[in-house]
Amino acid sequence: xxxxxxxxxxxxxxxxxxxxxDADGIMLDLEDSATPENKAIVRERIVQALDDVAYFGGRRxxxxxxxxxxxxxxxxLMALGGISADFVISYPKVESAxxxxxxxxxxxxxxxxxxxxxxxxxxxALLEIERIAAHPxxxxxxxxxxxxxxxxxxxxxDSNGGLSAVSxxxxxxxxxxxxxAYGLFATGxxxxxxxxxxxxxxxxxxxxxxxxxxxxxxxxxxxxxxINEVMRPTEAEVxxxxxxxxAYDAAVxxxxxxxxxxxRVITHPDYRVAKLLLDRVTTG
Numbered sequence: 001x002x003x004x005x006x007x008x009x010x011x012x013x014x015x016x017x018x019x020x021x022d023a024d025g026i027m028l029d030l031e032d033s034a035t036p037e038n039k040a041i042v043r044e045r046i047v048q049a050l051d052d053v054a055y056f057g058g059r060r061x062x063x064x065x066x067x068x069x070x071x072x073x074x075x076x077l078m079a080l081g082g083i084s085a086d087f088v089i090s091y092p093k094v095e096s097a098x099x100x101x102x103x104x105x106x107x108x109x110x111x112x113x114x115x116x117x118x119x120x121x122x123x124x125a126l127l128e129i130e131r132i133a134a135h136p137x138x139x140x141x142x143x144x145x146x147x148x149x150x151x152x153x154x155x156x157x158d159s160n161g162g163l164s165a166v167s168x169x170x171x172x173x174x175x176x177x178x179x180x181a182y183g184l185f186a187t188g189x190x191x192x193x194x195x196x197x198x199x200x201x202x203x204x205x206x207x208x209x210x211x212x213x214x215x216x217x218x219x220x221x222x223x224x225x226x227i228n229e230v231m232r233p234t235e236a237e238v239x240x241x242x243x244x245x246x247a248y249d250a251a252v253x254x255x256x257x258x259x260x261x262x263x264r265v266i267t268h269p270d271y272r273v274a275k276l277l278l279d280r281v282t283t284g
Contacts, residue, residue, distance in 0.1 A: 001025050001060050001185065002231035005218045008033045009045045018056060022224050025060035027217060030076050031067075031092050039072045043079055050085045062117055064090035068102060077103060081110025088139065093147065094118040097131040104137050115139040117187070121147035126171055133182040140185040142217070143168075143175045161194045163204055176212040186213045190223040198226060205230045214280055233277055241274035248274075 004025035007014050018026060028049065034042040046063060053061065065076035080089055091103060100116065107113045116137045120126055121144035133141060145168050149156035154167035172188075179186035188208035190201055201223050208216050209231050216227045233241075243261055248271040251259035259266040 002215045003218060003224055003227040004060070004062065004187065004215060005221060005224060006033065006064075009042055009049065010038065017221070021221060022228060023059065023218065025062055025215075026056055027062045027064060027090065029064045030072070031064050036071075039066070043072075043076060047079055047083060050083050050087065053085050053087075061085070061087035062090050063087055064092060064119075067091070067093045068099065069093075074106060077106040078110045080114065081107035081112050084112050087114060088117050089114045090117040090119065090142065092119045092144065093121045093125070094132060095122055095124045096128050097135050100132065100135045100137055113137065117142060117185075119144045119147075120171070120175055122151040123148075126174060129174060129178050133178045133184060138182075138184060140187065141175050141179045142187040143172055143189075143213075145171070145189070146191065157193060160200075161192055161197070162200055163192065163207065172211055172213075179214075180212055185215055187215045187217055188213045189217045189219065190227065191219045195220055195223075198222065202226050202230065233281060237277065238281055241277045244270055244274035245278065 001024040003023045004027050005021060005023040006027040006029050007018060007021075009015060009028055028046050030039065030042055030046065049055065050061070050063075063080060065080060066072040068074060068077075077089075089103075089107075091100075094100065100118070103116065104113060116135075117140035118132060118138055119142045120129060120132075125132065126148075129141075132138065145156050145163060148154075148171060149167065155164055156167060158164040158166070176186055178184075188204075190205060192200055192204055194200055205216050205223070205227050214231070216223075216231055218224050218227055244266055247261040248259040248266050248268075250256075251266075259271075
């Protein structure tokens with residue numbers, strides 16, 4: 001999975017496009033896109049939608065709930081825990097492993113545990129990230145850079161309207177490294193002020209890929225082709241990675257002093273990079 005798109009469930013125009021949208025995953029949102037007066041209605045609509053997962057065409061389903069400190073978080077989790085369908089819960093503004101324990105308790109009491117994709121959006125979460133990532137329920141991390149900036153008082157975007165490397169560099173790198181260390185998927189987002197400037201969007205998506213993030217959440221359907229192109233390895237890259245792994249494994253098996261492919265020595269780091277690429281393609 002490299003591309004996701006957030007779909008407002010009460011907007012029939014966007015909801016009707018789910019079967020044809022070119023995304024690997026669909027995010028249903030109970031948090032930012034649901035106004036306080038619509039929270040209960042949105043929750044009911046999502047529960048109904050998860051009764052018919054065939055509508056999503058085999059795509060990964062992620063449901064973003066509200067934080068436990070909000071008036072809606074517990075009810076969201078109780079409703080989602082009552083559903084047996086296969087989906088991931090995206091949990092915003094996580095701050096501790098103890099908080100994750102409470103989430104799991106609520107889900108278990110409701111009937112069904114679901115894996116968690118947790119959003120690193122506060123300074124405390126970044127300080128606690130290793131304990132959060134090590135939690136057995138967690139399968140993915142996300143960097144919510146706008147909320148993170150609001151929490152610590154930084155500016156998320158630079159003077160050119162791109163994501164600021166100064167204020168976000170440390171957090172983005174730490175999240176990517178932690179996700180890789182714990183075998184989690186890691187998502188960024190395509191939101192920038194000038195989201196219609198697709199060249200700027202491409203630069204942002206490329207930066208997620210360069211850092212080691214494995215997927216990106218699109219704020220607009222127009223961003224999906226860029227995300228799919230940039231974040232997904234090309235056929236040539238996959239073919240080369242397979243060749244590297246075959247040559248290296250053969251050299252080790254034969255006891256050769258070095259693995260060579262097309263006249264170039266393959267080092268162990270080369271092999272590890274190739275294997276990681278193939279692993280990510282396989283697991284999706």
